[in-house]
Amino acid sequence: MRRTRILAVILTFLGVFASAMPSVAAKPGHGAGDWAPLRARLAAIAHTTKAEVGVSVQNLAAGGHRQRIEIGARTRMPSASVIKLPILAELLRMAERGELSLAERVHVDRSDVVGGTGQLQHEKLPQDISLHRLARYMIIYSDNTATNLLIDRIGFGPVNALIRSLGLRSTVLERKMMDTEAQQHGRENYLDAADIAKLLRSLWDGRLLSAPSRAIALGFLRDQRLNELIPAALPPGAPVAHKTGTLDDLVTHDVGYYLVPGSEVLVVFTTKGTTAAGTAAVHRMARAVWDFTQPVTG
Numbered sequence: 675m676r677r678t679r680i681l682a683v684i685l686t687f688l689g690v691f692a693s694a695m696p697s698v699a700a701k702p703g704h705g706a707g708d709w710a711p712l713r714a715r716l717a718a719i720a721h722t723t724k725a726e727v728g729v730s731v732q733n734l735a736a737g738g739h740r741q742r743i744e745i746g747a748r749t750r751m752p753s754a755s756v757i758k759l760p761i762l763a764e765l766l767r768m769a770e771r772g773e774l775s776l777a778e779r780v781h782v783d784r785s786d787v788v789g790g791t792g793q794l795q796h797e798k799l800p801q802d803i804s805l806h807r808l809a810r811y812m813i814i815y816s817d818n819t820a821t822n823l824l825i826d827r828i829g830f831g832p833v834n835a836l837i838r839s840l841g842l843r844s845t846v847l848e849r850k851m852m853d854t855e856a857q858q859h860g861r862e863n864y865l866d867a868a869d870i871a872k873l874l875r876s877l878w879d880g881r882l883l884s885a886p887s888r889a890i891a892l893g894f895l896r897d898q899r900l901n902e903l904i905p906a907a908l909p910p911g912a913p914v915a916h917k918t919g920t921l922d923d924l925v926t927h928d929v930g931y932y933l934v935p936g937s938e939v940l941v942v943f944t945t946k947g948t949t950a951a952g953t954a955a956v957h958r959m960a961r962a963v964w965d966f967t968q969p970v971t972g
Contacts, residue, residue, distance in 0.1 A: 709741040712966040723955040725947030728867030734938035747868035750844040751946045754919030755816045757863040764836045766887040776806035788852040792817035813894035818851035842869035867942045903928035907957040926952025939967050
């Protein structure tokens with residue numbers, strides 16, 4: 675009996691001691707809770723930034739609530755390279771329908787190269803390059819030459835038909851990349867944050883593409899090499915899949931997903947203004963969403 679009492683005292687002491695120790699396990703974020711504080715924080719950033727801002731943030735976590743925040747999400751802006759997302763989606767849909775093969779090769783000459791971002795301009799040409807590789811370059815390097823070659827292959831019409839079929843109200847593909855003549859004639863590519871969120875949600879939910887095509891698209895976005903916007907504001911190694919779009923001192927966008935398992939979030943940040951102001955706004959908004967929605971340790 676005495677030994678039983680002593681054992682009980684020891685167990686009680688250990689329990690109290692353990693409960694007093696600081697936890698190092700991950701604590702849940704606010705992903706499944708009230709998002710009003712996050713809305714207020716993002717609204718404050720939008721109000722104080724020197725850029726015009728469009729925001730859409732959605733909870734994607736399986737079994738979670740369908741929280742959504744939109745601020746200025748119907749503000750139409752030039753799309754810059756974010757327009758490459760519907761181009762990718764339609765390319766993959768055409769491959770699914772058997773209208774082309776991603777293994778199909780395109781002959782690329784030096785005369786095809788345009789300026790701006792990209793990898794092809796630094797490679798030895800001519801080359802015969804697969805549609806799959808052109809699509810990968812279009813996303814991970816935001817390659818303008820690859821994008822234009824894909825537009826040549828699939829056409830403006832099918833991309834815009836997909837955009838309309840998804841009910842995207844502001845988004846349109848009207849010109850190739852680096853086509854200043856088209857710009858001078860008033861042709862521009864446009865988006866708004868709500869449209870891009872709808873596109874990304876359709877991709878995430880599996881309504882836009884088959885499972886294999888969805889995996890290709892998400893894989894490209896995860897392998898993004900232009901990481902000066904959303905990833906630069908997050909902890910090192912934070913799992914994200916995203917696509918940037920910038921035009922010097924005009925627009926600065928970054929859109930995609932935070933991919934911490936169980937705390938997945940869709941994020942769309944669009945800005946119009948100087949590059950410095952847009953970059954600062956994206957950094958602040960990206961970090962605010964991360965800090966609010968993601969699990970913390972400590």
